[in-house]
Amino acid sequence: MPTPKWLVVARNEYRTHINHLRVIRPYFPVLAIGLLAIYVAFIAPAVVSLFIDDFIAFILSQVAVVMIPLIMFLLFVYLIILPITYTLQGMQAGQVEIFLAAPINPGDILLGEYLGEVPFYAIAIAVIAGFFTAALSPLGLDMLQMGLTVLIFVVTLLSALWIGTVIAAVVRTRLATSARGRDIGKALSLVLALPMVALMYALMGGGLLEALADPGAGGIVKGVLGLLPSSWGAALILSFASNPGNIGAVGFETLTQFGGLLVFFMAVLWGGLKAASRAYRIEPTTFTASMAKPDGFFYRGVKYVGGGKSFGTLLAALFKEYGRRLENLSRIAYVLAIFVMVNVFFVRGFTDPEGSLVMAQFLFPFLAVFMVGQVAMQGKEGLFIYKKTPTGVERFVKAKLIQGWLVAVPVAAGITIVSFIAISSASFSSFVAYIVLITLLVAANVALALGLALVKPQFSDNARAQMGSLMLNANVAMFVSMGVFIGSMVVLDWGIFNTLLLQNGVIWLMGIVFLNLGKRKLSSME
Amino acid sequence: MKVIIRTESLSKHYGRGNAIKAVDALDLQVFEGETFGLLGPNGAGKTTTVRLLNCIITPTKGTATVSGYDIIRQPNDVKRVTGLLAESPGLYEKLSAHEFLEFMGALYDVPNDILAERIDDLLQLFELYDRRDYLLEGYSRGMKQKVLIAAAMIHDPPLLFFDEPTSMLDPRAALMVKDLIKQLAQSAGKTIFICSHILPIVEELCDRIGIINQGQLIAVGTINEIIAQTGTKTLEEAFIALTGGVEEKELLAWREQKGAHA
Numbered sequence: 001m002p003t004p005k006w007l008v009v010a011r012n013e014y015r016t017h018i019n020h021l022r023v024i025r026p027y028f029p030v031l032a033i034g035l036l037a038i039y040v041a042f043i044a045p046a047v048v049s050l051f052i053d054d055f056i057a058f059i060l061s062q063v064a065v066v067m068i069p070l071i072m073f074l075l076f077v078y079l080i081i082l083p084i085t086y087t088l089q090g091m092q093a094g095q096v097e098i099f100l101a102a103p104i105n106p107g108d109i110l111l112g113e114y115l116g117e118v119p120f121y122a123i124a125i126a127v128i129a130g131f132f133t134a135a136l137s138p139l140g141l142d143m144l145q146m147g148l149t150v151l152i153f154v155v156t157l158l159s160a161l162w163i164g165t166v167i168a169a170v171v172r173t174r175l176a177t178s179a180r181g182r183d184i185g186k187a188l189s190l191v192l193a194l195p196m197v198a199l200m201y202a203l204m205g206g207g208l209l210e211a212l213a214d215p216g217a218g219g220i221v222k223g224v225l226g227l228l229p230s231s232w233g234a235a236l237i238l239s240f241a242s243n244p245g246n247i248g249a250v251g252f253e254t255l256t257q258f259g260g261l262l263v264f265f266m267a268v269l270w271g272g273l274k275a276a277s278r279a280y281r282i283e284p285t286t287f288t289a290s291m292a293k294p295d296g297f298f299y300r301g302v303k304y305v306g307g308g309k310s311f312g313t314l315l316a317a318l319f320k321e322y323g324r325r326l327e328n329l330s331r332i333a334y335v336l337a338i339f340v341m342v343n344v345f346f347v348r349g350f351t352d353p354e355g356s357l358v359m360a361q362f363l364f365p366f367l368a369v370f371m372v373g374q375v376a377m378q379g380k381e382g383l384f385i386y387k388k389t390p391t392g393v394e395r396f397v398k399a400k401l402i403q404g405w406l407v408a409v410p411v412a413a414g415i416t417i418v419s420f421i422a423i424s425s426a427s428f429s430s431f432v433a434y435i436v437l438i439t440l441l442v443a444a445n446v447a448l449a450l451g452l453a454l455v456k457p458q459f460s461d462n463a464r465a466q467m468g469s470l471m472l473n474a475n476v477a478m479f480v481s482m483g484v485f486i487g488s489m490v491v492l493d494w495g496i497f498n499t500l501l502l503q504n505g506v507i508w509l510m511g512i513v514f515l516n517l518g519k520r521k522l523s524s525m526e
Numbered sequence: 527m528k529v530i531i532r533t534e535s536l537s538k539h540y541g542r543g544n545a546i547k548a549v550d551a552l553d554l555q556v557f558e559g560e561t562f563g564l565l566g567p568n569g570a571g572k573t574t575t576v577r578l579l580n581c582i583i584t585p586t587k588g589t590a591t592v593s594g595y596d597i598i599r600q601p602n603d604v605k606r607v608t609g610l611l612a613e614s615p616g617l618y619e620k621l622s623a624h625e626f627l628e629f630m631g632a633l634y635d636v637p638n639d640i641l642a643e644r645i646d647d648l649l650q651l652f653e654l655y656d657r658r659d660y661l662l663e664g665y666s667r668g669m670k671q672k673v674l675i676a677a678a679m680i681h682d683p684p685l686l687f688f689d690e691p692t693s694m695l696d697p698r699a700a701l702m703v704k705d706l707i708k709q710l711a712q713s714a715g716k717t718i719f720i721c722s723h724i725l726p727i728v729e730e731l732c733d734r735i736g737i738i739n740q741g742q743l744i745a746v747g748t749i750n751e752i753i754a755q756t757g758t759k760t761l762e763e764a765f766i767a768l769t770g771g772v773e774e775k776e777l778l779a780w781r782e783q784k785g786a787h788a
Contacts, residue, residue, distance in 0.1 A: 008632040012618065012625075019620035019661065094616020100582040101610045102633040103602040283583055284540060 005108040006115065009099075013116020029119070036126045044134035055135050059241045063209070066222045068238055069231035072156060074199065075128065076230035079121065079160035080167070081192055087168035088175070088189035089464045096176070096282055106276035114165045121161050122154075129153035132237070140244035148258060149240060152233030159229065159265045166272040169279035177284050187330035194337050201345040229264045232257040292320070306402065315399045322403065331370035332411065339363050339415055360419070360438070361485050364412055365477030368445035372404040373453045373470045383457070383522060393522050397450070397515065404446035412442035430497075437500040441481075444507035448477050451514025454522055480510060530685055530717045531556035531579060535588035538574050538741075544586060548574040550741040551588065561711045561718040563732035565725070567769050571741040572721040573613050576687050579719070580610050593685060606634065609678035611671075613689040613721070619663035623654055623673050626662060627680055634681035641680075648676040651706075667694040675703060679710075686710065689721045707731055725761050735761075739769045 018025055048055065058064050099109050129150045136149060175181030202208040225231045236250070236257045243249040295303070299316045306312030322328050342359045386392035416438045420431050458469035484506050488499035536552040539545075549571045556562045566572050577583045579592055581601035589596060595603040618626055624645055631641040649655040652672040662670060671694045678686060688707070692700040708731065710716040722728055728735055729749060736746040745752050745768055749761050756764040 002635040002637070003632055005633065008629065011632075012621070012629045015625055016618055016620045094612070094614055095618065097577075097582060097612050097615055098630070099633075101580050101605060101608075101612070102630075103605040103635070104633055281583075282577075 005104045006112040009104075009109055009112020010115035013113050014119060017117060017120055032119075032123055036123065036130070039127065040130040040134070044130045045137075048131065048134045052135065052138055056139060059136070059139075059238070065238060066225070067209070069222065069225040069228075069234040070203075072230045072234040073225055073228060074196065076156060076160045076228070077196060079157050080164040081196065082121075083117065083161065083164040084168045084171060085189045085192055086464075087172050088185040088192075089467070096172070096280055099280060100282060106280045107273040109280055110166065110169055110272060110276040113169070114162055117165070118158070118161065121157070125153055125157045128157075136237070136241060139241055141240055142245045142247065144247050145240040145244070148254065149237055152237060152258065152261065155261050155265050156230055156233045159261075159268055162265075162272055163268055166268075166275055166279065170275065173279055173281050177282055180290055183326050187326035190327070190330045190334050191337070194334065197338070198341055201341050205346040229261060232261050232264075290324075302406070305406065306399070311395060311399065314395060315402060318399050318403050319406075322407075328370075328374070332367070332407070335363055335367045335370060336411070336415075338366075343419065358485070360412075360415065361481050362478055363415070364408075364438075364442050365445050365449070365481055366474045367408050367411060368404065368442060368449040369453075369470050369474040369477060371408045372400055372446055372450040373473050374466055375400060375450065375453045375457065383525065387523070387525065393519060397454070397519050397522070401447060401450055401515070404450060405443050408442050408446050409439050413439050433497065434500070437497075437504060440504050441500065441507060444504060444511045445477055445481070447511030447515050448480070448507055449473060451511055451516075451518045452476060454518025455514055457521075477507075480507065527560075528558040529555050530558045531562075531590065531592055531719065533579075533588065533590040536575075536578060536585055536590050537587040538571075538578055538583065539586040547741040549578065549585075549738075552738075552741075552743055554736060554743060554746065556717065556719060558717055559711065559715050560733040561707065561720065561731050563720045563722060563728040563735040564738055565723065565728055565735055565765060566721075566738040567723060570738045570769075572723075572738060573689055574741075575738065576610070576612075576689050576719070576721055579604075580608055580687060581605055606681070607683050607685055609681065609683040609686045611675050611678040611686075611688045611691055615674055617662050617670055617674070620661060622659045622661055623649060623665070623676075624658040626673060627676055630677040631680045636681050644680065644682075645676075648679065652676055652702075668696055668699050671695055672699065672703075675706075684715075685717045685719065687719045687721075690724075691720065691722070692724065692727055693722075704731060725765060729761055737765065737768050744768050 015025075018028060021028060024031065059068070132153065133146055133149055137146065141149070171185070175185040199208075226235070236253055239250040239253050240247075247254065295316065299319065302316045302319050303312035306315035339359070342363075346359065383396075386396040389395075413435055416435055420434065452473040453469075456469070456473075458466055481503060484503045485499055488494045488502050489496070494502065531554065533552045533554045536549060536554075537547070538549040539547050552571075552575060564572050564575060574583070578585055579590060579597065581597050581604050584598065589598055591597070592604045593607045595607070597604055618629070621629065627645045627648065628641065631645065636644065646655065646658075649658050652675070654669060654672060654676075657665070657669070662673065665673065671691075675688075675691065678688070691707070692703050695703060704727065707718055707720070711718050711731075718731075720728065720732060732749070734746065734748050735752065736743050737752070738744065745755060745764075747755070752768075753759065753761060753764050756767045758764045758767055
C-alpha cells in the first residue's frame with residue numbers, strides 16, 4: 001500500500017525544517033522528547049517555585065481573569081502570524097509547481113505541510129503548557145484537570161497554527177507568482193508583527209496591565225476576548241484554579257468550553273481543507289507590469305546632489321533600486337513605528353532628553369543597517385558590475401554611503417525633533433546642538449553599517465538570510481553605541497552632551513575603519 | 527499510429543476580458559513513441575501549453591486528452607502517466623539529491639522496493655551518486671538540472687515533457703541528456719515532448735515539430751516539411767520567417783545616434 005500523500009509531504013517538510021540539524025536528525029525526536037520530559041519534571045517546577053506564591057496570588061486575582069485570556073490571545077495570534085511570516089519571507093512558486101504536476105490532492109499538500117511543521121511548534125507548546133501545569137499543580141489540581149489544561153494549550157495553539165498555515169498557503173498563491181507580489185510579501189512579513197509588538201509594549205510599559213485591574217475596563221476587555229476561541233480554554237483553566245481537584249464543580253464549563261474548543265478545531269480543519277484548492281495555484285494573478293516614470297523632482301535632486309554627471313546618475317539609480325522595493329520601505333516604517341511605540345509607552349513624561357536618547361541608541365543603528373545593510377543581496381554578480389567598471393568599487397561605496405545618509409539623516413533628525421518638542425524645558429541652543437550631534441551620529445552609524453555589510457556580505461535575496469545578517473550587524477552597531485553611552489554616562493559620568501561627542505568620535509572612527517576594510521574586501525572579492 | 531496527446535481548441539486566456547491569449551485555440555496531435563518539439567520565441571505560449579497538458583493550470587476553453595485521459599476530468603490519471611521537467615522548477619534546496627528523489631518517487635507512488643534502486647541508478651546515470659547526500663543548495667545549476675531530469679523520470683512514465691532540457695547544462699551534460707532522450711524514445715518507446723528555442727537541439731532530437739507564436743500554432747510537421755512550407759533552406763530561416771526577426775539594416779542603427787562614438 002502506498003504511503004499516504006500527506007505523510008510524504010509531512011516527512012519532506014520535516015526534513016526541510018530540520019536540515020540544519022542533519023547530524024542528529026535520527027535522534028532528534030528522542031532527544032527533544034527527553035529534554036522536554038526533563039523540563040516538565042524538573043526545570044519548570046524549579047523555575048516556578050521561585051515565584052509560586054506571587055503566581056498563585058495572581059491566578060486567583062481579578063487581573064488574571066483578563067490577563068490569562070490576553071496571554072492566550074497573544075499566543076494564538078503569534079502562532080497564526082508565524083507561519084505566514086515564514087512563508088512571506090521565502091515564497092517560491094516553483095515548489096508549488098512540483099506538487100501540481102504530481103497526482104496529489106491540495107488537501108493532502110496542506111495537511112502535510114502543517115504536520116511537517118507541527119513537531120517544531122509542539123516543542124514551544126510543550127514548554128508553555130509545562131510551565132503552566134507546573135505553576136498550577138501546587139493549587140491541587142487533579143490529574144484530569146492537569147491533562148485538560150495541557151490539552152487546552154495543545155488544541156488552542158494547534159488551531160492557530162493550522163489557521164496560519166492555511167492563510168500562508170493562500171497568501172503564497174496570491175503573491176508568489178509575481179516579482180511585485182514577492183516584494184509585497186517580504187514587506188508585509190516585517191510589519192505583520194507590529195500590532196503584537198504594540199500590545200506587548202502596552203502591557204509592559206503602557207499601563208495596560210494597571211488599566212485591566214480596573215473592573216470597568218477589564219470587564220470590557222474580558223467581554224471582547226470571551227468571544228474568541230483562544231479565551232474559552234483560558235476561562236476553563238481559571239475555573240480549574242478556583243476549584244482544584246473538583247472537576248464536578250466545573251463540569252458544565254468543561255463540557256461547553258473544552259467541547260467548543262474541539263468543535264472549533266475540527267471546524268477550522270475542515271474549512272482549511274476545503275480552502276486548499278484555492279491555496280495551490282500558479283496562475284498569474286496580475287498582468288500589470290510595474291513601469292518607471294520619467295525622473296521627477298526628487299531623482300533630479302538626487303542627481304544634482306551627486307554632481308549631476310555620471311556619479312549623479314549612479315546615485316539616482318541606487319536610490320531607485322532601493323526605493324522601489326517595498327521591503328526596504330517597510331524596514332524604515334518598522335523602525336519609525338517602533339520609535340513611536342517606545343515613546344508612547346515607555347518615554348512618556350520624561351522631562352530631559354536622556355530618556356528619548358537612550359531609546360534612540362537602540363533605533364539608530366537599526367535604521368542605518370536597514371538602509372545600507374542589504375548591499376550584497378543581489379549576489380556577487382551584482383557587485384562584480386562595480387568591480388568590472390573603472391573605479392567602480394570606490395564610486396559604488398561612495399554612492400551607497402550618500403544614499404544612506406540622504407535617507408537616514410532626515411529620518412533621524414525628524415525623530416530627534418519630535419522627541420525634543422515633547423520636552424518643553426529644552427532651550428533652543430541645546431536643541432540645535434543635539435540635532436547636529438545626533439544627525440552626525442546617525443551618519444557615522446550608516447558608515448559603520450555599510451562597512452560591516454561589505455566586510456561580511458550576505459549574498460542572498462532570501463529574506464530570512466538577509467534579516468539574519470541585518471540583525472547581526474545592527475546588534476554589533478547597537479552594542480558599540482550602547483557600550484560607549486553607558487561607559488560615558490554611568491562610569492565616567494560625563495553627561496549627555498559629552499557622551500554624544502564621544503559616541504560620534506568612536507563610531508566615526510569605527511565607520512571609517514570598517515568602510516576601508518569593506519572596500520578592500522569588495523576589491524579582492526572573487 | 528496511436529495518438530498520445532490530442533488538443534481540441536485548447537486555450538488559456540488571462541487578464542480583463544480574457545484579453546491576453548497565452549494559448550489560443552491550439553489543435554495538436556502527438557503520436558505514441560515520437561519525439562515532438564514545440565518551438566517558439568520567448569512568451570509564445572510553450573510553457574503554458576506544457577502546464578495545461580500536465581494539469582498544472584486549467585484551460586479557459588477547449589480541452590485535451592493525454593494517454594486517453596481528459597485533462598479537465600481526470601487530472602490525477604494524466605499526472606501519473608507524465609513526467610515533467612519544468613522550465614523554472616523549485617527545488618527543495620535543504621534536501622539532498624537522494625532525499626529529493628525519494629520525495630518525488632513517493633509523490634508518484636513508486637513502490638519502496640523499486641524506488642531505492644531506481645534512485646541509485648539515476649544518480650549514477652547522471653554522475654551524481656558520489657554527491658547524493660550533499661544538500662541541493664550546494665549544487666551547480668547544471669547539477670540541479672540533472673536532479674530535476676531524474677525527478678521527472680523517477681516513476682518511469684510513458685510520456686515525458688522537457689521544458690528547455692539543456693538550457694543550463696555544460697556541453698558534456700547536454701550531450702548526455704540528448705543521448706538519453708534519444709534512447710528513451712528509441713529503446714524505451716517513450717513519447718517525448720520538448721519545448722525549446724534552441725534550434726539545434728530540436729533539429730537533432732525531434733521527429734516532428736510545432737511552431738507556436740503569440741499563443742497560436744502557426745506550423746506543424748517534420749523539419750523538412752516546415753522548411754519546404756516556408757520556402758527557406760534551414761530551420762532557423764524557417765523559424766524567423768514564421769515568427770519575424772530584426773532587419774539586417776537595423777542592427778547597427780544605434781551607432782548613428784549623436785554621441786555614440788564618445
